[in-house]
Amino acid sequence: MDEGLRNELSKQGVFTTTLQELYNWGRRSSVWPLNFGLACCAIEMIAASMARFDIARFGAEVFRPSPRQADLMIVAGTVTKKMAPLVVRLFNQMPEPKYVIAMGACAISGGPFKQGYNVLKGIDRYVPVDIHIPGCPPRPEALLHALLKLQEKIAAQPLTGEHRPRHLSPDVPGEFPVPAYGPYDLQPAKNDDVWRPALVVRTDAG
Amino acid sequence: MGGTDQSYLFLLVMGVVAVLFCLTPLALARVWALLVSPAKPGDEKNAPYECGIRSVGEARVQFHSGYYLYGLVFLVFDVEALFLLPFAVAYTSLPVGAVVAMLIFLLLLVEGLVWAWRKGVLHWQ
Numbered sequence: 001m002d003e004g005l006r007n008e009l010s011k012q013g014v015f016t017t018t019l020q021e022l023y024n025w026g027r028r029s030s031v032w033p034l035n036f037g038l039a040c041c042a043i044e045m046i047a048a049s050m051a052r053f054d055i056a057r058f059g060a061e062v063f064r065p066s067p068r069q070a071d072l073m074i075v076a077g078t079v080t081k082k083m084a085p086l087v088v089r090l091f092n093q094m095p096e097p098k099y100v101i102a103m104g105a106c107a108i109s110g111g112p113f114k115q116g117y118n119v120l121k122g123i124d125r126y127v128p129v130d131i132h133i134p135g136c137p138p139r140p141e142a143l144l145h146a147l148l149k150l151q152e153k154i155a156a157q158p159l160t161g162e163h164r165p166r167h168l169s170p171d172v173p174g175e176f177p178v179p180a181y182g183p184y185d186l187q188p189a190k191n192d193d194v195w196r197p198a199l200v201v202r203t204d205a206g
Numbered sequence: 207m208g209g210t211d212q213s214y215l216f217l218l219v220m221g222v223v224a225v226l227f228c229l230t231p232l233a234l235a236r237v238w239a240l241l242v243s244p245a246k247p248g249d250e251k252n253a254p255y256e257c258g259i260r261s262v263g264e265a266r267v268q269f270h271s272g273y274y275l276y277g278l279v280f281l282v283f284d285v286e287a288l289f290l291l292p293f294a295v296a297y298t299s300l301p302v303g304a305v306v307a308m309l310i311f312l313l314l315l316v317e318g319l320v321w322a323w324r325k326g327v328l329h330w331q
Contacts, residue, residue, distance in 0.1 A: 066256050086258030092250040096243065159242045167243075174246030 020159045027071075027097070028059075028154040031147065034070035034094065035063040038087075039077025041104040041137040048140035055140075058147050067093040072150070074143070075129075078106035078113055079120040081186050085178050088126045092175045096167035099154070101146050102129045105136045112136065125190040127176055128166070275327045282318045 006016055017025075037045055048055045055061050064070040067090045079087055091100065102123055105111030110121035123129065130153060131146045138146075157165050166172050176194065179186035190197075239245060255261040293300075293308050300308075322328065 068256065089250055089253075089260075090256075090258045092248070093253065093256060096246065167246075170244035170246075173248070175248040175250050178250065 021155075023159065024155050024157060028151040030062070031058075031060045031072045031099070031150065031154075032062045032064050032070050033060055033072040033074050034067055034090065035065045036073060036090065037076045038079060038083065039104075039106060041076035041107070044137045044140050045074055045076045045103065045143060048143045053140040053144065055144060055147065058144065058151070060147055067091075068095060070094050071097065072099045072101065073127075074101045074103050075107040075123045076103045078111065079123050081118050081120055081181075084120045084123070084126060084186060085180065087123060088176055088178045091127045092178065096174060097154075097165065098167070099130045099150055100127055101131045101133065101143075101150065103133050103143060103146070104138055105134060108132050108134065120186075122195075125195045126179060127191075128194050275322065275325070278318065279322050279327060282315050282322070286312070286315050 001016060001018075009016055037043075047053060049061055049063060060072070067073075071094070073087075073091055073094065075087065091098065100123070102108050106113060106119070107123050110116070110119045113119040114121055120126075124132075131150050133142050133146045135142055159168065167174065177188075177191060179188060181187075253261065289308075289311065297305075
């Protein structure tokens with residue numbers, strides 16, 4: 001429908017929508033996070049769900065204890081290499097469509113523990129992260145901001161066509177490979193389909 | 207058609223409506239899934255355990271038959287606690303006969319305890 005006609009109709013009190021908008025409105029208005037905290041960021045996540053910050057205002061207060069009922073995984077805290085396969089497995093067990101918020105410096109990059117031998121340097125090496133929140137830890141407002149950004153992202157997702165999200169394509173696999181414990185590091189050290197290291201170009205010029 | 211037939215017809219209609227009321231959302235969800243949301247089951251996704259760790263071993267675990275003694279002793283104390291609480295609450299207003307009956311009941315349970323004691327169940331091995 002033409003956008004101008006739609007504006008005219010809404011001025012006359014006639015609300016028009018599309019099935020896609022209605023569907024995305026429903027999805028983004030009730031994002032259920034997985035009840036899943038790894039470190040200190042989880043405390044801020046808990047604070048965000050309580051009365052003062054009240055994540056229920058955005059429809060995301062139903063923290064689910066089971067991955068089968070969750071839409072959103074908030075990776076809240078340091079992901080150790082011991083824990084990383086469990087995180088990926090939990091993400092695999094969530095039903096589509098599913099989203100990931102990497103909360104805090106540790107979940108993004110390893111944070112202050114980046115040099116640690118047993119700390120994963122960012123959960124985006126194994127699962128596709130939709131929103132990154134910097135901070136150590138991020139305040140609850142930052143988590144709410146991330147949720148709003150995620151809602152914007154969900155609202156813009158088409159249901160059909162070439163640019164539809166990953167889970168709507170029948171031929172794209174729904175599970176991500178779970179890393180195994182190796183003698184020195186996780187095997188494999190990263191999922192190449194999800195994450196590639198930043199390319200550093202060194203030139204002699206200059 | 208008589209009045210009784212009519213009431214059974216209502217029952218039938220209500221049953222059909224109830225079944226349709228349940229099946230329609232399920233059918234709509236299935237149609238929606240077929241249209242835009244392809245199912246992608248997998249080993250990890252279908253795993254029964256939901257805490258990120260692979261499940262190990264069998265779910266059907268057998269206990270040693272010797273545990274029946276513990277079961278019996280548990281029953282003695284459990285039933286005793288269950289009946290002693292209302293007994294204690296209503297104690298002052300009970301007639302003598304009820305108190306005597308309750309004491310006999312308690313004696314029966316204590317007898318079970320004595321039996322277990324003599325059999326050596328209460329000794330921790």
